């Protein structure tokens with residue numbers, strides 16, 4: 001069987017990057033079983049031959065109407081597929097989909113009829129928002145980072161920017177490399193349109209949001225940068241929890257130290 005990646009070096013590079021990050025999510029322990037999902041907008045790599053490719057599925061509605069996505073193409077992890085399998089064999093555990101002209105349904109195009117992630121509504125809503133904002137972002141990741149999810153079980157952490165300030169104050173790099181902080185999305189049913197809507201409301205302000213008692217979502221110019229943002233926040237969460245496990249509340253950087261950083265890095 002001919003793969004869509006054949007003779008398409010840029011598309012191949014983009015999907016290899018997804019596979020690399022999928023491996024990191026597994027190694028981090030953030031991707032039990034089929035946990036988490038990745039999508040990237042690959043429209044810029046699509047040529048006329050791909051546009052002419054016959055669909056491998058019926059049109060499938062995704063629950064929202066997102067007019068900016070008409071005619072766009074996405075590579076998506078398959079639903080119920082393991083992140084660790086996506087890492088090794090991306091085209092067997094994910095697929096390229098085409099958004100149809102109604103902006104509300106898609107068809108699977110290549111390589112196989114692998115049905116996309118159950119969080120497709122959230123992912124596509126994130127992509128619509130990235131296009132609308134013109135920020136040039138193309139990647140969305142949802143994953144289950146242990147320490148951040150644990151912190152989301154404490155109501156006291158769920159106030160606006162409470163976790164942002166706490167995590168920023170654990171190590172200077174966190175503010176430098178995750179300058180917008182961490183948005184909070186109250187618990188909603190996985191895969192739901194409500195979750196998708198609440199996610200993009202928060203992403204208007206942040207690049208990473210915490211899904212209460214579930215996981216995080218991050219967006220970025222590419223999948224590696226989206227991963228890095230989750231990784232720095234997760235590192236801070238681990239530092240905080242390590243201090244608590246040693247029996248003390250960590251002091252955290254002072255407001256003055258954080259302000260100094262803000263100036264130095266132009267944040």
Ligand code: 13P
Pocket residue numbers: 034035036037077078079080081116117118119142190191
């Ligand atoms: P999928 O296997 O459908 O991608 O779902 C995993 C997940 O984390 C749902 O929130």
Ligand code: ZN
Pocket residue numbers: 035036142143144190214215
């Ligand atoms: Zn999940």
